[in-house]
Amino acid sequence: NAGVTQTPKFQVLKTGQSMTLQCAQDMNHNSMYWYRQDPGMGLRLIYYSASEGTTDKGEVPNGYNVSRLNKREFSLRLESAAPSQTSVYFCASSEILASGSSYNEQFFGPGTRLTVL
Amino acid sequence: GQQLNQSPQSMFIQEGEDVSMNCTSSSIFNTWLWYKQDPGEGPVLLIALYKAGELTSNGRLTAQFGITRKDSFLNISASIPSDVGIYFCAGQLHKLIFGTGTRLQVFP
Numbered sequence: 001n002a003g004v005t006q007t008p009k010f011q012v013l014k015t016g017q018s019m020t021l022q023c024a025q026d027m028n029h030n031s032m033y034w035y036r037q038d039p040g041m042g043l044r045l046i047y048y049s050a051s052e053g054t055t056d057k058g059e060v061p062n063g064y065n066v067s068r069l070n071k072r073e074f075s076l077r078l079e080s081a082a083p084s085q086t087s088v089y090f091c092a093s094s095e096i097l098a099s100g101s102s103y104n105e106q107f108f109g110p111g112t113r114l115t116v117l
Numbered sequence: 118g119q120q121l122n123q124s125p126q127s128m129f130i131q132e133g134e135d136v137s138m139n140c141t142s143s144s145i146f147n148t149w150l151w152y153k154q155d156p157g158e159g160p161v162l163l164i165a166l167y168k169a170g171e172l173t174s175n176g177r178l179t180a181q182f183g184i185t186r187k188d189s190f191l192n193i194s195a196s197i198p199s200d201v202g203i204y205f206c207a208g209q210l211h212k213l214i215f216g217t218g219t220r221l222q223v224f225p
Contacts, residue, residue, distance in 0.1 A: 004159070042120060042205060042215035043160070058212075090159050103148040103167070103209055108159030 002026055004109035006091050012115045013081045021076040021112050023091030031097040032074035033058075033106065034066060036087040043090065049074055050097040081116045088113050123206055123216035131224055136193040138219045140206035145186035148209040151178075154218075155202045163204075164191070196223050 004025045013019055025032065030051045035043040035058075045058030049068040063085060065077045074093075078085060089112045094104040123140045130136060140149070148167055152160035164175050166182035166189065173180055179192045189206055201223050206216040 040126070040217055042123075042217045044215070045212070092159070098148075098209060098213065103150070103165065105162050105165070106213070108161070110157065110159050 004091055004093055004107055006089075006109040006112050008112060009110065010113050012117065013078075014117050015082060017081050018077070018079050019081065020078075021089055021091075021114075022073070023075065023109060024073045025091075025093040025107070026072065027093060027095075027107065028071070029093035029095050029107075030071070031094045031104070032068065033092040033094075034064075034074070034076045035090045035092065036060065037090060037111070038087050046076065046089075048097070078114075081114075083116045086114060086116045121206055121208055121214055121216035123219055125219060126217070127220040127222070129222045129224065130196055132196060132198060134196055136196055136200070136221060137190065138204060138206075139188060139190045140208070140216045141188045142208055142214075143187070144208075144210065146208035146210050146214075147186075149180070149182050149189040150207040150209070150213075151180050151189070151191045152205040152207060153202050154205065160205055193221075196221075198223050198225060 007022045033048040034046040037043050044060050047066040049055045052071045067075045091109045092106040094106045098104045121140045121142050151163045154160045164180040169186050171182040177194045181190045203218045203220050
C-alpha cells in the first residue's frame with residue numbers, strides 16, 4: 001500500500017519546454033489535488049478533481065492543465081514552462097471532497113521538485 | 118489568494134524545550150488542521166480540530182481551535198531532534214487554506 005506516489009522526484013526544464021507530472025493513489029479515493037509549494041507561501045491549490053471525470057481550477061491554475069485519467073491517476077501538465085513555475089509540486093488525495101463543515105483528510109505524495117531555467 | 122498568517126516563521130530551540138506556534142486568519146473556519154512536513158517529504162496530518170474551543174492532544178502535541186474560529190495554536194512539549202521539520206496550519210470553510218509554515222530546528 002504505497003499511498004500517493006509521484007513521478008518524477010526531480011526535473012529541470014528550459015523555458016518553453018513542456019512536461020507532465022504524474023500522480024497515482026492506491027487508496028480508492030475519489031478526490032485528488034495538485035498543489036505548489038513556494039518558500040514562505042505554504043501550499044497553494046492549482047487544480048483539483050472531486051471525482052473521476054471532473055476537474056476544477058484552484059487558486060493558481062494559470063499555465064497548467066490537468067487530466068483525471070481514471071480513479072487512481074491525476075496528471076499535471078505544463079505546456080510551456082516558465083521560470084515562475086519553479087516550485088515543489090505536491091499531489092494529494094482524499095476519500096471525498098470536503099465542503100462546508102465536513103473534512104476529509106488529504107494524504108500527500110512526496111513531491112516533485114521542478115526547476116525551470 | 119487567501120493565506121493564513123502563521124508565526125513564528127522559524128524557531129531554533131534546544132532539545133527538551135517546549136514549542137508554541139500559532140495561526141491567525143481574518144476569516145472564520147469550521148475545521149483547523151496541523152500538518153508536519155519532513156525534509157523531502159509531503160505534509161502529514163498531526164491533529165484535526167472540529168469545534169471552537171476544542172483542545173486536542175496527540176502524544177507530546179497539543180492543539181487548540183480558537184474560540185473566535187479565526188485562530189489556532191500548536192504546542193509541542195519536551196522537543197526531541199525528530200521534531201525537526203516545517204509545521205503548517207490549515208483552515209477549512211469551503212476549501213482548505215494553508216498557512217505559511219513554521220520551520221523548527223532542534224539542537225541536541
